[in-house]
Amino acid sequence: xxxxxxxxxxxxxxxxxxxxxxxxxxxxxxxxxxxxxxxxxxxxxxxxxxxxxxxxxxxxx
Numbered sequence: 545x546x547x548x549x550x551x552x553x554x555x556x557x558x559x560x561x562x563x564x565x566x567x568x569x570x571x572x573x574x575x576x577x578x579x580x581x582x583x584x585x586x587x588x589x590x591x592x593x594x595x596x597x598x599x600x601x602x603x604x605x
Contacts, residue, residue, distance in 0.1 A: 584598070
């Protein structure tokens with residue numbers, strides 16, 4: 545029973561580590577996008593003329 549248990553535990557640990565890493569990366573990406581969107585929104589409020597230009601450029605980012 546013991547030899548069968550160990551691979552599962554190590555697999556579970558690696559899976560949890562991967563899951564945590566993915567969650568951390570996702571959180572960092574979310575924070576980056578929120579900051580980026582917030583700065584873009586401020587930019588749109590300040591410069592209404594560039595709003596239409598940015599709408600065309602935005603998909604390329």
